[in-house]
Each structure stands twice: as C-alpha cells, then as structure tokens.
Amino acid sequence: MIVTSKGEIIMQRLYLATIVTASMLxxxxxxxxxxxxxxxxxxxxxxxxxxxxxxxxEMDRDLTVGQSVPEDVELSTVPQQWGPSMNNYRYIYTDDRVYLVEPSTRRIIQVID
Structure with a gap:
C-alpha cells in the first residue's frame, strides 16, 4: 500500500485527466x-x-468525411426509406453525391456516390 498526501492524489488525478483530454483531442x-x-x-x-x-x-468547396458543413447550409431530414440506422442523421446533396451529416456537430460522416 502506498501512502500519499491529498495533494499528490489531486495532482495524479489532474495529470491523468490532462492525458485523457489531450489524447481525445x-x-x-x-x-x-x-x-x-x-x-x-x-x-x-x-x-x-x-x-x-x-x-x-451549391458549395464553393469540396467536401470530405470529417469536415463540418457550413452553418448556412440547410440539412435535410433522412427519409425513413433509407433505413432505421440513419434516422439520427441529416444529409445534403451536392456534386452528384449524398453527404450524410451528424446534425449536432454538422460533420460529414459518410459520402454516398
């Protein structure tokens, strides 16, 4: 058993939280x-x-997975025919491609061409 002070425990937790946050970023x-x-x-x-x-x-730039769709672009609701796995997403159609978008972050998660 290792005996440490409260200050050391707090520093260890802070260090661990910093590492976890940095790795997520x-x-x-x-x-x-x-x-x-x-x-x-x-x-x-x-x-x-x-x-x-x-x-x-109409978009003034190419889009790729991971990019955010600009705020001024309206996201369309995914129709039920596309299947239940897509109900939580939105989409846009440009450049003869469908871009599946996570609405809370507006990030493109899939390109369908």
Missing amino acids: VSGQSFAQVITIEPEQRTIIREYVERESVPVI
Missing part, C-alpha cells in the same frame, strides 16, 4: 462515428435522390 477522428451502408442501401438512396428530384446545394 489528438485522436478526434478515431471517435468519429462509423456507419456501414450496404450496396443495396446505397442504391435505395441514389434512387430516392433521383426520383424525388432532391435539390442540389
């Missing part, structure tokens, strides 16, 4: 959500976009 991408979209589901999404004439959003 450095490896933020590793905490990104992962969603698997099967080929059949991709077909359903593509057919929906074409059938419903989903409006194309």
Whole structure:
C-alpha cells in the first residue's frame, strides 16, 4: 500500500485527466462515428435522390468525411426509406453525391456516390 498526501492524489488525478483530454483531442477522428451502408442501401438512396428530384446545394468547396458543413447550409431530414440506422442523421446533396451529416456537430460522416 502506498501512502500519499491529498495533494499528490489531486495532482495524479489532474495529470491523468490532462492525458485523457489531450489524447481525445489528438485522436478526434478515431471517435468519429462509423456507419456501414450496404450496396443495396446505397442504391435505395441514389434512387430516392433521383426520383424525388432532391435539390442540389451549391458549395464553393469540396467536401470530405470529417469536415463540418457550413452553418448556412440547410440539412435535410433522412427519409425513413433509407433505413432505421440513419434516422439520427441529416444529409445534403451536392456534386452528384449524398453527404450524410451528424446534425449536432454538422460533420460529414459518410459520402454516398
């Protein structure tokens, strides 16, 4: 048994909290959500976009997974036909691609082309 003072315990906890926080910041991408979209589901999404004439959003830059969608871009609600695994997400359609977006962070989590 190791006997330490209260000050040492507090410093150890602070040190540990700092390490955990720093590692979360450095490896933020590793905490990104992962969603698997099967080929059949991709077909359903593509057919929906074409059938419903989903409006194309004009963007002045290329988008990639992990990027945030600008605040002035309206996110569309994911239709039920896309499946229950996508109910919590939103999407945008631009450059002939569907971008699945996590609404609370506005980060792109998947590109469907």
